[in-house]
Amino acid sequence: MKQTRINKLFGIEHAIIQAGMVWTSGWKLASAASENGCLGLIGAGSMKPDLLSEHIQKLKNYYKENNINKPFGVNLPLIRGDVKDLINTILKEEIKIVFTSAGNPKQYSDIFKYNGIILVHVVASVKHALKAQDSGCDAVVAEGFEAGGHNGVDEITTLCLVPQVVNAVDIPVIAAGGIASGAQIAACMALGAEGVQIGTRFAATIESSSSSSFKQKIVDAKDSDTYLTMKKLNPVRLLKNKFALNVIEAERKGASADELKEILGKKREMKGIFEGDLDEGELEMGQSSGLVNDIISVKDLVNRLLNEYSIAVSNI
């Protein structure tokens, strides 16, 4: 793959970021991604501060025991009620790379920068990309409508979002949303992205900590099997299982934010992704699930992505 500012920024071989996903991106997935030349992220979204500490320490110990020296980072959703405690954990554990999402990075950018942390924010519009740049972020992830899990309100797709963000900002842009193949990585690089962030495809690896029945659902999903729901709360893309179909039906009837909150209840993500409750859980996955046909190791995945990338580049 082409070398870009993203390789330099993180000190990584391939400009591929493994997304920090709830109940999925523990230390095993993050270390496997980093070990294989990508940037691995531990997803703090489903972790209390103590559990985050534990995952970071396990990863560090594993690297120490195996003489591995590769960069990794933490993804931090800023809407978390205990965000300050999580930031304290990140500082205490001397994390050097943080990806923030779901919120305004301005509030916390000073503390990250003061501590020498490379800061990247996930955005879904040009306006928020400019705000992230103004907040001192070192790069942005431009994530399109097709992405799994939490999503922007403007519904801009990766194909349209990436080139507009690239035009608008000076910092490097990482494309995200819908990417599961090397051909799609090549497409995003053609749009001016300097790297890609990949979620769903990494969720269906052996090292991902989500339940095996959730992983199998990613493999089984077809092109039209996900939908962006909960638009009056925080939009989230889900596999259209029993729970999601209930939400879609309620939304068609004009359900209010409060009614949706009640339908949602609590811990649906854990139920679906981690415990494998395929009917009543939230099964967060992107439209790229239609392109995922197997559960493989991270090593095999990275090799495949690089191979597909080369073929795609040589074909245009």
Place this chain on the structure above:
Amino acid sequence: MKQTRINKLFGIEHAIIQAGMVWTSGWKLASAASENGCLGLIGAGSMKPDLLSEHIQKLKNYYKENNINKPFGVNLPLIRGDVKDLINTILKEEIKIVFTSAGNPKQYSDIFKYNGIILVHVVASVKHALKAQDSGCDAVVAEGFEAGGHNGVDEITTLCLVPQVVNAVDIPVIAAGGIASGAQIAACMALGAEGVQIGTRFAATIESSSSSSFKQKIVDAKDSDTYLTMKKLNPVRLLKNKFALNVIEAERKGASADELKEILGKKREMKGIFEGDLDEGELEMGQSSGLVNDIISVKDLVNRLLNEYSIAVSNI
């Protein structure tokens, strides 16, 4: 640009199709696109059979007078009540290339094939791509969620749709939805498309027959200024003007298909696109409008697209 089966199929220099758009793609736009090495399409969607005849004859006369011999085609939405009359016009005028959309091509494919017509159908899912192939279509247009105007119900984006359709069918795939730059053309070719269909960017050319105030709205639009509305009728992507915001508000409240039909009324497309009623008309445009910054000639546009394409390809 790379030569593909699409160049051969139509006998065109560049694998770029100018989309047939209502109130926009008359003989002037179609001839300009074809003259400049692309495939131009006359959009029958807003024409009665007599008017379609007139446009075809004007294009033919213009070519005859100027000694031009280039292929062109007609786009035909199959939901039209007078679709049989329009097909008779197409046969009478000896059109050799037809792009069908918004319906099932199987009903009419035999008559087109019997008359030696190259048939292409626009699809928004893998399922419909397979059906189009089974119906004998020579190619499919895989059109994503970001496209302007009428759209599929599954909301699959171009980045995710194109590679899945490419995997599923043997006939060549033309990518559409959100494409306004040469970098995006390169991206779609990297995904395995063998050509692209471009709408909104061609709508904002001098030769397009839409009103100048509509064209200016395309230029002014930002990344987040369009939205997919009318989901309980036929989904359509519109600029969020006064009319569209009314529809969005009604949909949030759970408006039924009948209520939406009443809000829609009649001839909103003509009002918006052709007459330039910017408040009460339907202003159909894609998310790519955020990438359109000027109204230029088709010749200048094609040169720019090819130039941007070369730069993007050399950069990956």
